[in-house]
Amino acid sequence: MLRRLAAASAAIVGLVVLGSSPASASGTVNWKPVNTTGAWHCNGYVPHGAYSTVPGGVKFKTCIVMPNNDAAQAVLVVQNATAHDVYIEKGRVVFESSSGGDIWCAASNLASGATAGCYAPTINPLDCQFTTNADTELTLLGRKNTNTNYGWEAPCG
Numbered sequence: 001m002l003r004r005l006a007a008a009s010a011a012i013v014g015l016v017v018l019g020s021s022p023a024s025a026s027g028t029v030n031w032k033p034v035n036t037t038g039a040w041h042c043n044g045y046v047p048h049g050a051y052s053t054v055p056g057g058v059k060f061k062t063c064i065v066m067p068n069n070d071a072a073q074a075v076l077v078v079q080n081a082t083a084h085d086v087y088i089e090k091g092r093v094v095f096e097s098s099s100g101g102d103i104w105c106a107a108s109n110l111a112s113g114a115t116a117g118c119y120a121p122t123i124n125p126l127d128c129q130f131t132t133n134a135d136t137e138l139t140l141l142g143r144k145n146t147n148t149n150y151g152w153e154a155p156c157g
Contacts, residue, residue, distance in 0.1 A: 026100075026104055028105070029103050029105060029106065030106050030108065031078075031106065031110070031117065032117055032118075033116065033117070034075070034116065034117040036063070037067075039067045040063050041063060041066065041152045042061050043147065043149050044061060046061065046145075047059050048138060048143070049143050050141040050143040050145075051082060051140065051141075055082065056080075056083065057082065058079070058081070058110075058140060059078070059081065060138050060145070060147060062077075062134050062135070062147045062149040063075045063077055064151065064152050066131075069126070069128075069155050070124045070126050070154065071122050071123065071126065072095075072096070072101075072122070072126050073121070073122040073123070074093045074096075074149070075093070075117045075118065075119050076091050076093050076117065076136040076147075077115065077117045078091070078110060078115065078118075079114075079115045080112055080113065080115075082112055084112055085109050085110065086140060087109055087140070088105070088107060088108045088110055088138070088139075089142070090104065090105060090107055090138075091104070091137065091139070092104055093134065094134070095123070096123045099123040099124075100121055101121055102120065103119075105118035128153075128155070128156040129153070130152065131152055131154065132151055133148050133149065134148070134149040134151070135147075
């Protein structure tokens with residue numbers, strides 16, 4: 001009897017452990033070069049508060065890239081106009097969360113005069129729909145600043 005109870009308990013524990021899955025979390029990506037085209041819909045650059053008193057400053061913007069009628073991607077773009085390298089502590093893109101468009105941006109150095117982008121995953125299909133807002137955050141020198149691009153309509157294919 002005790003053996004049957006132990007076997008049944010082990011089976012239940014196994015089902016619970018195998019049946020559960022960790023909460024889904026977005027991954028982390030590295031920064032890449034930025035080459036905009038007509039498919040990029042960006043708001044204007046905004047200064048990051050951590051470098052507001054530094055000549056040139058560090059600026060960032062949020063873009064939604066729609067290369068065709070049924071796909072979209074959000075990008076956090078950072079531009080370092082200071083005379084020194086800056087350290088990006090972290091970045092974040094939240095876009096079309098239910099479709100897997102969110103991403104964390106890896107910590108990185110950004111050279112003086114450089115521009116880099118943190119590209120969220122491409123999501124689709126979007127034919128004839130508006131995208132959600134693309135929300136970004138950028139942390140420099142312990143200060144988190146945020147920005148929003150209010151979404152775009154995917155043309156009908």
